[in-house]
Every structure is written in structure tokens, then in C-alpha cells.
Amino acid sequence: MTKRPKKQDPGAPAWMVTFSDMVTLLLTFFVLLLSMANMDKIKFEEAAGSLRSAFGVMGGGSQTSISKPKVVEFAPIQDDFTSRLYQRMLSQINQLKIDRRIQLVKDRGAVILRVDAAVLFASGQTEVSPEAYPILQDVAALIENLPLNLRIEGHTDDTPTSGLALSNWDISIARAVSTLKFFERESLVPLDRMSAVGYGSRRPLATEKNEAAQALNRRVEFVLESIGGNREALPYLIDAGKQVPF
Known part of the structure; x- marks a missing residue:
């Protein structure tokens, strides 16, 4: 068979x-x-x-403890993001033919638009000059489509404000707030994306006592900050909570 x-x-x-x-x-x-x-x-x-x-692998013996590192290096993330943002905005400035009095810089690990205070305000004044409206509109055009917050910083020189009721610190704060109000009034940047702070003469760009150096210190800076949870990925951005309130 x-x-x-x-x-x-x-x-x-x-x-x-x-x-x-x-x-x-x-x-x-x-x-x-x-x-x-x-x-x-x-x-x-x-x-x-x-x-x-x-995997069912049980550790034997004593467990080794690892202490939390005191310093965490974020430089690669910082440099990469700052450089890409800087290059993108530089390209936009060239394409839109932005006013040359708007200076784009990388400072304190962030990208900043820097404008001479004399371009925006009359001497000793805190209200934005009508002649400065097109310049501020150029600034808004650069940042309106970026997923970033805008902090407006006012700076002055250290010349005493004789004959004025306001100190240099008061002037710097009032100018920052005045610029913020212009953006909000003209619906250029949403209010919830903006903040304002004044430093007076505490953060000079130049320490010389000549007029050219003093003029350099009188400025308004537009600092681009991350929104929401991006702060953890971009820790170099300035914390507005540590600044002087207005």
C-alpha cells in the first residue's frame, strides 16, 4: 500500500x-x-x-543614579534657528525694498529689527511721528506672516533730561508703548502677539560720550520671540516676564 x-x-x-x-x-x-x-x-x-x-531583562545589583546636569547646551538649536530666521528676513527686506533705516541684526541670540529713535520720534517726544508711519508699516510687513511674537524695546542715551518731567527711563517705556499702540490701532500686528518694555540708558550699544555714540543708543528695537511651546525648543529667546513692566 x-x-x-x-x-x-x-x-x-x-x-x-x-x-x-x-x-x-x-x-x-x-x-x-x-x-x-x-x-x-x-x-x-x-x-x-x-x-x-x-524585553523581560531584570537588572541585577545596585542601581546607578545619574545626577541631573547643571548646564544644558542648546547652542546648535539656537544658531540654526537664528540663522535661518535672519536669512529669511534679510531676503524679505531685499524683496520688499524696506526702508534702509531699518537695520536687521542678530543680538542676544535673537533676530532684531533696530530703528533709530530719531526716525520715529521728535526730540524728547513719546508719540510716533506721522512721518514714521510708513517705516512702522514696513516693520509690520516683515513680521506679520511669521509665527512669532513681537517685543518692542525702547532705549535712550544717558544724557539727563533737563527741563522735562519724564526721565530717560520714562521716555523709553512711553515710546515702546506708543509704538505698540500704533501697531494695534492700525491692525498691523495682533495685540496678543505684542509686548512693550523700556530700558532707558541701561543697555547702550556704544559707551563713548560723543554725539554719534549717543545717537546710536537712542533706538527702538523689535525683538522677535517664539510663541507658546516653542520657548522650550528656543530657550535663548528673552523672557518678557523678567523685564520691567510698564
């Missing part, structure tokens, strides 16, 4: 299924290791511990 061949179960052998699962888990493990290559040591150890538990 001829032997009938033994009937085999359809599909892959049982050992192949187990082997495939193991290979998939190993691949996932190494992908996670690669993706976490730039994480700090604390988070990396926590993730590695979770993976060891998932």
Missing part, C-alpha cells in the same frame, strides 16, 4: 513566526536607540529601563 504524504498545516512554520517577532522587536529597539542619540542622560536611562523591562 502506498503511503499517503503527511498533511502539512498551511502558512509559515511556528518557529518562523516567533523568529519574525524577535527580529521586529530588535529592529524597533535599535531604531529607538538611534532616535534618542541626542537625548540627555536622564531621559535616555529612563527609556532604556523601560525597554529592558519590556
Whole structure:
């Protein structure tokens, strides 16, 4: 009598299924290791511990504690973002033929639009001059489509304000607020994206006592800040909560 061949179960052998699962888990493990290559040591150890538990590997002996690092380096993120934003705005300035009295600079790890105070205000005055309206409209055109907040900073020189009721500090604050009000009144920038602060003569660009240096210190700066959760990714941006309120 001829032997009938033994009937085999359809599909892959049982050992192949187990082997495939193991290979998939190993691949996932190494992908996670690669993706976490730039994480700090604390988070990396926590993730590695979770993976060891998932694979059923129990750690033996004493657990090594890792202290939280005191300094976290964010320079690559800062430099990359600042450079890209600076180049984008520089290109916009060239395309829109923005007033040349608007100076684009990288300062304090952020991108800043800097305008001479004499362009925006008459001497000793705190209300924006009508002649400055087109310049402020140019500033708004540069930032209106960017997902960033705008902080307006007023600065003065250290010349005493003789004969005026306002101090240099008062003037710097009033000018920043006046500029903010213009943007809001003309619907150029949403109010919830703006803030204003004055520094008086406390942050000079030049320390010389000649007129050219003093004129350089009299300025209004438009500092671009991150919105919402982006602050954690861009920690170099200035914290408005630490500034002097107006």
C-alpha cells in the first residue's frame, strides 16, 4: 500500500513566526536607540529601563543614579534657528525694498529689527511721528506672516533730561508703548502677539560720550520671540516676564 504524504498545516512554520517577532522587536529597539542619540542622560536611562523591562531583562545589583546636569547646551538649536530666521528676513527686506533705516541684526541670540529713535520720534517726544508711519508699516510687513511674537524695546542715551518731567527711563517705556499702540490701532500686528518694555540708558550699544555714540543708543528695537511651546525648543529667546513692566 502506498503511503499517503503527511498533511502539512498551511502558512509559515511556528518557529518562523516567533523568529519574525524577535527580529521586529530588535529592529524597533535599535531604531529607538538611534532616535534618542541626542537625548540627555536622564531621559535616555529612563527609556532604556523601560525597554529592558519590556524585553523581560531584570537588572541585577545596585542601581546607578545619574545626577541631573547643571548646564544644558542648546547652542546648535539656537544658531540654526537664528540663522535661518535672519536669512529669511534679510531676503524679505531685499524683496520688499524696506526702508534702509531699518537695520536687521542678530543680538542676544535673537533676530532684531533696530530703528533709530530719531526716525520715529521728535526730540524728547513719546508719540510716533506721522512721518514714521510708513517705516512702522514696513516693520509690520516683515513680521506679520511669521509665527512669532513681537517685543518692542525702547532705549535712550544717558544724557539727563533737563527741563522735562519724564526721565530717560520714562521716555523709553512711553515710546515702546506708543509704538505698540500704533501697531494695534492700525491692525498691523495682533495685540496678543505684542509686548512693550523700556530700558532707558541701561543697555547702550556704544559707551563713548560723543554725539554719534549717543545717537546710536537712542533706538527702538523689535525683538522677535517664539510663541507658546516653542520657548522650550528656543530657550535663548528673552523672557518678557523678567523685564520691567510698564
